Amino acid sequence: MQGEKEKKQKFQMPHIYVILFLFSAIAAIATYFVPAGEYERVPGPEGRTTIDANSYTEIEQTPVGVVDFITVIPRGLIDAGEVVFFTFIIGGMFMVLRRTGIIEIAVDKLARKFAHNSIMLIPVLTTVFAVIATLIGTPELSLVYIPVIMPLMIALGYDSIVAAAIALCGTVVGFAAGVLNPINTGLGQKIAGVPVFSGIGFRLVIFVVAVSAAVFFIMRYAKKIKKNPLNSFVYEDDHEKRDLYQHGSQVQIEEKTTTTRQKYAILATFIFFGILVYGVLAQGWFMVEMSGLFIITGIVVGLIAGLNTTEISEGFNQGFRDVLVGAFIVGVARAVAVVMEQGHIMDTVVHSLGSVVADFPPMLGAVGMYIVQLLINFLIPSGSGQALVTMPIMAPLSDLIGVTRQTSVLAFQLGDGFAHILYPTSGYFMAALVIAGVPYQKWIRFFFPLFLIFASISIISLIVAQLIQWTG
Template sequence: MAQNTAKPEQKKSKFQMPHIYVILVLFSAIAAVATYFVPAGQYERVPGPEGRITIDANSYTSVEQTPVGITDFLTVIPRGLIDAGEVVFFTFIIGGMFMVLRQTGIIEIVVDSLSRKFANKSILLIPILTTVFATVATLIGTPELSLVYIPVILPLLIALGYDSIVAAAIALCGTVVGFAAGVLNPINTGLAQKISGIPVFSGLGFRLIIFILAVALAVLFIMRYANKVKQNPLNSYVYEDDREKRELYRNAEKVEKRTATTRQKYASIATLVFFAILVYGVIGHGWFMVEMSGLFIFMGIVVGLIAGLSTVEIAEGFNKGFRDVLVGAIIVGVARAVAVVLEDGQIMDTIVYSLGNVVSDLPPILGAVGMYFIQLIINFVIPSGSGQALVTMPIMAPLSDIIGVTRQTAVLAFQLGDGFAHILYPTSGYFMAALVIAGVPYQKWIKFFLPLFVFWAGLSIVMLIIAQAIQWS
């Protein structure tokens, strides 16, 4: 009798996370439907601190309903791409520039040298780099610098036996902790305190405690995952996604030590000079994505020529880099479409107004926690620290007086509700671009990051309760 050798069918997973495009289009569609049911309203816009436009908290009025129809909905993604053009093209350019650097060979040489040096103490890179990135962000803001950090540290961490998630986590978690805690961050803390009428950067000590605790949580969480990957690469959430990177960078033990040619040495020096100019421009002159993009184009050309690449090789390097980050660049624009729908339907201000009313009847301690959750929700549709401060703090500051929450605590609720969510929501443009540069699918990032976000949320709630209990001001 013939024996049945057929393999039993494997059970398919009951749930599979939809593609990020599907998620974002679904959010846009929900927002469009909401424009038919949520009352339209708006605040008057008035000049705010440093010439920025903010809102008059007492000026909310209902306006005529302007629902987003099918014809209008068809245009929201192209318009989102246009509105997010700065981030979209920054993503393209940084991808192109780093591909040119790879073609010069200097990245492989540096990775080879550092991987040999840190071979037996690689785990120390996690607390060192995370703390450095967090410190920079808490002093100058700009968590978008993670877009620069990731391609720099990714090859090294892959070579040392980790994965793309570890590299992305060090850069993204480090910068977002610094930004959220905002010890001396002018972009969220400074602006929110100005709007709220309290001394700029007052309360520094309490924010410093939050910074230390949040960095410690991030470091421990990342190290725990990194150790699992180091011990068994199959534990990596991106094992298949990283296959090409492992073949490219994990060769320090298989080949002789790489040595740089004279031209590569000069190209390395030029690269360091350009990064020094970048830091000087960001800190000293407030450079942002447009200025950094221009510098990166020039950097790719100059470093490529010094290293001996032809103009054709440089141009093709940029082209290949553009292709590698194409999906991430498009995701940025698709994510922006959600806000475009809410603005077209004139319900963005209604959402802010309604959420503000939710906490108006709560006792002070619950009011402080409620403000945190309000800011956390609003960050989904306003994924910008300064933008969210300009929209919400003119409402939350006087509201805090009414319910007995100190204004300093109200500012902290804004910082923590806005900050950590920057690397959670797919509507955050720079975050989605960073994931693509790292080669980490959004669904796999959420699987990794969500537990840490819950820890951070718990820390935020505890610190807000303490702040209100001690009447922190």
């Protein structure tokens, strides 16, 4: 009885809906006390709107009232519409692909290939995902990767955290290091007046170090799971997945065979993936265009594999249902920013944090910028959005405190990047956790030590950049 009582008294992390609602409520209360202010918006690089760093003015207080507050979640869903529907469509497309059998075939072949050295899949996949993200700047592709690699990781005796970590850590490292990332490096350097993609050598070193740290950390956890599945943070959560994908300790005895139609379907899938990469790199595609391509991919690949239109439609429906919670969380997360923008305190917070950095001694100036960007990322989880709001302030500020503009861009990249898979206000990240079936609190238990490693790498990199007065 006493044991049961202790279990009941044990603290439990609130549901993610509760956490996000509380953040929204705190932001709403803050609109009554934090002075309202705004920067003047002006045209920026590539037709984007940015801010005039010298134009901050306090304005009349516009607190968020009760009626306004009860609408912030619906408006958050509307504002985050691209990510919400992107999540739905990815879930639908992958369910159609699963119904064709080609995902199971790919998993079976990879499982056989790595059956005796499965741990090597972790560095291979993590590095591939990191390279793609550092070239095209889309950490949201982790939403695409997780459904593909999840069956494979479970079949090889790992858990859903390993699958999520390979996709999320790989993409976020690539995005943060930003070797040739147009979303953060390119845009940040344009705003700061730095030659675009200059300083590639230093960023490449950061990329290699961060990828190595991520791979080592994930492999260390994966080995514990392989040795004893009970060491998994999500052992109970993965019960259904193990029943679905594992067949004893070894790969299935009968190797899956591929029909002619499935072979053509696999070829079509690779062609569509090639179109996706071309569209993102050459045509500037983002979520809307990618979503449209995924719908066509599901339909065409499904038809080639032999599914009829009803089976394809039901596949999409089932996929939509599977990611419903994740899609909704995206909108709830966006509600925090909606409150701050409506109460006109977002610019006030940014201005105040920027003023704090101005008081830092030169040696710590770059580190101060990193901390500020890290804090702001909680409120503005979009890389491009954060660049447009903060870099017009941080770039001239860096001149005043003796930090090179190249270093100020790096502080933005590192402060913005790694926190994407830490904060619950990051929409795509929360959607990815739901797709993976990993509770947020269990992800934090796994990831937070690695985040501290990433933070250490970031701070050391910025101190080195400041010492050498890095200009690229």
